[in-house]
Amino acid sequence: MSFISGYLLSVIGVVLISAVLTALTPNGKTAGLIKTLTRLACILIIISPIPNFLKGKTDGSSIFENFLGNSVIETDEAFIEYYRKLRVESAEEKLEQELLEKYDEACVVSLIWQADDETGDIQILAVRVTTETPLETEVKREMSQYISKNYCSEVLIE
Amino acid sequence: MKKSLQKYCKRQGKKPKKSFLFILIFISLCIFILPVFSVAFVQAESVDTSAQTQLNDTLLQMLNELDLQALEDYVKGLENLDTGSVKERLIAYVKGESFDYANFFANFISVLLKGVGDLLPAFACITAVSLLSGVLGELRGGNAGGTSGVMINLITYVSALIPLLGVLIECFERSVSGVTSMQKQMQIVYPLLLTLMATTGGSVSVAVCKPTVAFFSNVIVSAIVRIVFPLTITIIAFSMAGNLTRELKINKFSAFFKSINKWLIGICVSVFGLFFSLQGITSASYDGIVRRTVKYAIGNGVPIVGGFLSGGYDLAVAGGILLKNSLGNMSIFLLVGVLFEPLVLLLATSLLLRFTSAVTQPFGDSRVSDFLSETADNIQYCTAGLLFTAFLYFLSIVLMLLSSEALL
Numbered sequence: 277m278s279f280i281s282g283y284l285l286s287v288i289g290v291v292l293i294s295a296v297l298t299a300l301t302p303n304g305k306t307a308g309l310i311k312t313l314t315r316l317a318c319i320l321i322i323i324s325p326i327p328n329f330l331k332g333k334t335d336g337s338s339i340f341e342n343f344l345g346n347s348v349i350e351t352d353e354a355f356i357e358y359y360r361k362l363r364v365e366s367a368e369e370k371l372e373q374e375l376l377e378k379y380d381e382a383c384v385v386s387l388i389w390q391a392d393d394e395t396g397d398i399q400i401l402a403v404r405v406t407t408e409t410p411l412e413t414e415v416k417r418e419m420s421q422y423i424s425k426n427y428c429s430e431v432l433i434e
Numbered sequence: 435m436k437k438s439l440q441k442y443c444k445r446q447g448k449k450p451k452k453s454f455l456f457i458l459i460f461i462s463l464c465i466f467i468l469p470v471f472s473v474a475f476v477q478a479e480s481v482d483t484s485a486q487t488q489l490n491d492t493l494l495q496m497l498n499e500l501d502l503q504a505l506e507d508y509v510k511g512l513e514n515l516d517t518g519s520v521k522e523r524l525i526a527y528v529k530g531e532s533f534d535y536a537n538f539f540a541n542f543i544s545v546l547l548k549g550v551g552d553l554l555p556a557f558a559c560i561t562a563v564s565l566l567s568g569v570l571g572e573l574r575g576g577n578a579g580g581t582s583g584v585m586i587n588l589i590t591y592v593s594a595l596i597p598l599l600g601v602l603i604e605c606f607e608r609s610v611s612g613v614t615s616m617q618k619q620m621q622i623v624y625p626l627l628l629t630l631m632a633t634t635g636g637s638v639s640v641a642v643c644k645p646t647v648a649f650f651s652n653v654i655v656s657a658i659v660r661i662v663f664p665l666t667i668t669i670i671a672f673s674m675a676g677n678l679t680r681e682l683k684i685n686k687f688s689a690f691f692k693s694i695n696k697w698l699i700g701i702c703v704s705v706f707g708l709f710f711s712l713q714g715i716t717s718a719s720y721d722g723i724v725r726r727t728v729k730y731a732i733g734n735g736v737p738i739v740g741g742f743l744s745g746g747y748d749l750a751v752a753g754g755i756l757l758k759n760s761l762g763n764m765s766i767f768l769l770v771g772v773l774f775e776p777l778v779l780l781l782a783t784s785l786l787l788r789f790t791s792a793v794t795q796p797f798g799d800s801r802v803s804d805f806l807s808e809t810a811d812n813i814q815y816c817t818a819g820l821l822f823t824a825f826l827y828f829l830s831i832v833l834m835l836l837s838s839e840a841l842l
Binding site (some may be wrong): 280281283284285287288289291292294295296298299300305311315318319322323325348349350351352354356358359360362363366397415 | 632
């Protein structure tokens with residue numbers, strides 16, 4: 277901010293000198309010329325930072341430098357990946373609980389998924405259900421129907 | 435019980451009333467059934483507590499995974515804010531910590547009075563110089579228009595300007611540091627908010643907001659710091675020079691620069707503000723509709739190959755939304771904390787400039803009074819730049835927070 281104080285003091289100084297000169301100059305032909313020159317000097321001093329500013333000489337950096345350079349805001353991809361895994365784990369636990377309540381079967385569910393390229397949403401490609409004991413065909417069919425209705429049509433029951 | 439009741443009635447010579455019997459049966463039923471209900475209530479309460487514990491655990495896990503180091507460093511760097519750890523604050527906001535308005539107002543008044551107190555010597559000096567100038571003018575009598583009179587006026591005017599320069603430089607320093615600090619805050623908070631938006635299903639909103647907030651936090655804020663504030667200094671310099679000597683007619687230059695400032699701020703507020711609001715609202719609605727469509731498809735048994743994961747109540751989503759809202763809340767508190775001091779300084783300076791202008795007007799030359807009044811007007815551009823940045827930042831945070839409401 278030393279620039280601001282320097283600038284304001286230089287403006288005061290030049291205008292003061294201009295006023296003193298104007299006051300001390302005797303009325304005559306040269307008075308008009310002196311007045312015009314001092315006014316010109318004042319205006320030049322006042323507007324001097326503007327062209328310098330645009331050229332980037334004021335504080336060593338251009339006004340437009342980095343104006344658009346850092347204009348990219350990036351999301352935390354590591355956290356998004358962690359969050360997706362958390363959601364998938366949560367969905368797996370939920371489905372295991374549902375299957376236990378509905379078919380009285382303790383199963384291990386794993387969702388095969390990928391992140392959608394455009395939206396980044398979690399896309400379930402298939403549901404793999406592993407049971408401890410072999411299931412009856414009817415139960416297997418019902419379970420498969422239930423999962424394909426609520427989650428995904430690709431169901432693998434092992 | 436019934437026999438004893440019949441005995442009692444026989445003794446009284448009356449038949450037992452049916453209603454009385456019903457009451458007794460009801461009471462005896464209650465004695466047996468209430469414990470069952472109470473067990474059910476206890477179970478429901480334990481289910482609630484377990485869900486809350488799960489949600490808290492999920493939140494803590496997410497907080498540990500989220501990279502908050504930059505925000506932590508930024509908050510530590512703020513001198514006036516003692517908010518403690520960022521994680522602790524975020525958890526406190528999730529739990530619904532209320533804002534102490536009375537304390538805030540008391541702090542505002544105390545900081546304002548302190549600001550006025552700090553500036554008072556400079557303005558007392560200006561008033562004294564102006565009064566002295568008035569007295570000298572009266573003593574000069576009929577020779578006021580001569581060269582010596584002009585010199586005395588010039589010297590008193592410059593003497594009045596010197597203490598004011600310090601105050602003005604302080605105002606600019608605080609304004610620039612306030613806006614720069616807000617810009618830094620935006621560059622830390624926006625990626626976090628956008629990350630949380632992306633995780634909670636606002637993918638379209640993120641795609642729309644990313645370039646918009648990047649444009650705002652870089653281009654528009656830089657325009658305020660690099661164009662509006664320097665032009666304000668130039669306007670003040672023109673005003674200073676114009677009042678120093680009546681010979682120098684440069685008020686049109688001031689008007690030109692004022693016009694640039696007004697247009698720049700006006701265009702940014704109206705165009706960017708409206709455009710961003712509209713984009714934010716429409717993208718949030720789109721995200722909400724997409725989410726509902728997926729829910730509908732799943733809920734109605736439409737077999738989906740490669741269906742999207744969409745649960746009714748998902749702890750991770752709930753945790754993400756709570757965390758995002760809490761972060762937004764914290765950002766607004768940080769914004770107020772950063773904005774507070776420069777705004778109070780500008781307010782105090784503006785008030786004192788107008789007061790000193792009013793006090794000095796009746797004495798001697800009107801140039802000091804005019805300059806003070808004009809400076810009070812010109813310094814409003816700094817206030818406008820500061821408030822404009824804060825307003826757009828606030829608007830962007832609100833839109834980001836509202837984007838998840840459409841998803842619920």
